[in-house]
Amino acid sequence: MLFNTFIHLNxxxxxxxxxxxxxxxxxxxxxxxxxxxxxxxxxELLRLKEEVRESYTKFAEKDINYFLHRLSKKNAxxxxxxxxxxxxxxxxxxxxxxxxxxxxxxxxxxxQNGYRAYINGKNLMSFEDDILKYDMIITFNGGLFDFPVIxxxxxxxxxxxxxxxxMRFVCSGLDNNFRGGLKSIERxxxxxxxxxxxxxxxxxxxxxxxxxxxxxxxxxxLLMEYNKYDVLNLSRLTDYxxxxxxxxxxxxxxxxxxxx
DNA sequence: TGCGCATGACCTCCACACGT
DNA sequence: ACGTGTGGAGGTCATGCGCA
Numbered sequence: 310m311l312f313n314t315f316i317h318l319n320x321x322x323x324x325x326x327x328x329x330x331x332x333x334x335x336x337x338x339x340x341x342x343x344x345x346x347x348x349x350x351x352x353e354l355l356r357l358k359e360e361v362r363e364s365y366t367k368f369a370e371k372d373i374n375y376f377l378h379r380l381s382k383k384n385a386x387x388x389x390x391x392x393x394x395x396x397x398x399x400x401x402x403x404x405x406x407x408x409x410x411x412x413x414x415x416x417x418x419x420x421q422n423g424y425r426a427y428i429n430g431k432n433l434m435s436f437e438d439d440i441l442k443y444d445m446i447i448t449f450n451g452g453l454f455d456f457p458v459i460x461x462x463x464x465x466x467x468x469x470x471x472x473x474x475x476m477r478f479v480c481s482g483l484d485n486n487f488r489g490g491l492k493s494i495e496r497x498x499x500x501x502x503x504x505x506x507x508x509x510x511x512x513x514x515x516x517x518x519x520x521x522x523x524x525x526x527x528x529x530x531l532l533m534e535y536n537k538y539d540v541l542n543l544s545r546l547t548d549y550x551x552x553x554x555x556x557x558x559x560x561x562x563x564x565x566x567x568x569x
Numbered sequence: 570t571g572c573g574c575a576t577g578a579c580c581t582c583c584a585c586a587c588g589t
Numbered sequence: 590a591c592g593t594g595t596g597g598a599g600g601t602c603a604t605g606c607g608c609a
Contacts, residue, residue, distance in 0.1 A: 321578090322579095400588095406589095411589070454587070455588075488586080489586090489587085
């Protein structure tokens with residue numbers, strides 16, 4: 310969908326993008342080949358072509374933030390397919406203390422190789438090195454919760470620069486029905502969790518950690534299972550929302566060359 | 570060429586919503 | 590309960606087009 314996106318170009322908003330689609334300009338290449346576009350002046354068209362050439366360069370350079378900074382958060386899904394192989398899904402659990410100053414108890418990462426947990430008191434400090442391997446992080450509400458907490462906990466500025474898709478704003482942007490928390494959206498699109506963790510929420514994760522610290526057996530495994538389904542279902546949700554977004558654009562006039 | 574109109578982008582402010 | 594970035598609303602600015 311990245312190569313069908315024009316709203317990252319200066320002067321092109323969602324309405325103009327649909328007008329481009331209706332003119333048969335559905336790919337960056339179509340715009341480069343266009344000699345005249347009814348609602349664009351000659352100078353405007355030349356400038357847009359220059360920006361499309363720049364977009365190709367930025368794509369080749371894997372400059373994900375170039376696109377994310379030019380797209381609103383709700384439209385970040387458009388770059389997902391082209392860059393997902395460089396991404397991981399991330400979710401943290403905390404001890405629930407004092408908002409942003411809370412201690413991280415567990416960080417879960419899910420990528421092409423599967424799930425990995427970083428646990429406080431065990432391997433949490435290796436998270437900082439491992440996360441550098443990724444060019445993009447996908448979270449749910451991470452911009453407001455996970456990222457600030459991690460930044461304070463590790464005292465790192467790194468997270469301010471890394472490419473980030475926050476699915477909370479993607480979901481609510483695609484459909485009003487997808488407003489709400491991760492778990493409620495999961496249910497709406499037919500994603501389910503094993504029954505032993507089906508009714509757990511963030512507060513339960515805090516309680517599980519406390520019980521684990523008191524020596525209660527099985528609590529850490531259950532907490533990890535909870536966290537694992539947070540990131541696993543986040544990846545399924547992202548795939549779903551990408552297809553959902555593409556279908557919306559098709560309804561608005563986007564014509565794809567083949568089923569992609 | 571210059572004017573006025575129409576359309577869409579952009580800017581600012583504020584309430585909202587989500588995570589644990 | 591807290592922190593905080595976002596989208597929406599409303600107003601302003603910029604650009605293209607049609608007409609004389």
